[in-house]
Amino acid sequence: MHINEVAKLYVESNIDKMQTMEITFSRFDHHVRYPIENMMPGIYFIYRKNGLLAYIGETKRCIKKRISRHKRSMNNPEWNGEKSGIKFHRAGIQDEEFVLKYIPAADLGLSTKHNLLAAEGLFVEYLQPIVYE
Numbered sequence: 001m002h003i004n005e006v007a008k009l010y011v012e013s014n015i016d017k018m019q020t021m022e023i024t025f026s027r028f029d030h031h032v033r034y035p036i037e038n039m040m041p042g043i044y045f046i047y048r049k050n051g052l053l054a055y056i057g058e059t060k061r062c063i064k065k066r067i068s069r070h071k072r073s074m075n076n077p078e079w080n081g082e083k084s085g086i087k088f089h090r091a092g093i094q095d096e097e098f099v100l101k102y103i104p105a106a107d108l109g110l111s112t113k114h115n116l117l118a119a120e121g122l123f124v125e126y127l128q129p130i131v132y133e
Helices: 003-017 063-075 084-091 113-127
Strands: 019-025 042-048 053-059 098-104
Touching: 003 113, 042 063, 042 113, 053 063, 053 084, 053 113, 063 084, 063 098
Parallel strands: none
Antiparallel strands: 019 098, 042 053, 042 098
């Protein structure tokens, strides 16, 4: 079995667990209260407002903090603390509004960083977000 076949099976069996935030966000937002539990680990999906998938990430610690770091990186793509901003700049989408969707790690049965990275890789392989093109 090829990795793209595994990715398809994994994503199709878990995509219905995705949750959507009630608000949009952009790199220009400050002090936003995201309706996500504090310290929520999981896989997150950043969509453009037009519905196209822009980015997929994972975190063992806190999705809200990762989004904050992505916004900071979009404002300063050369920041060494996070390199995703340069990907958004290269794709020409750093100034857009985004919609965040996520799957909590517990809903996927994932408890280790290694497993989260593997799951993220399968989602990226199958869904092909813009910034990975």
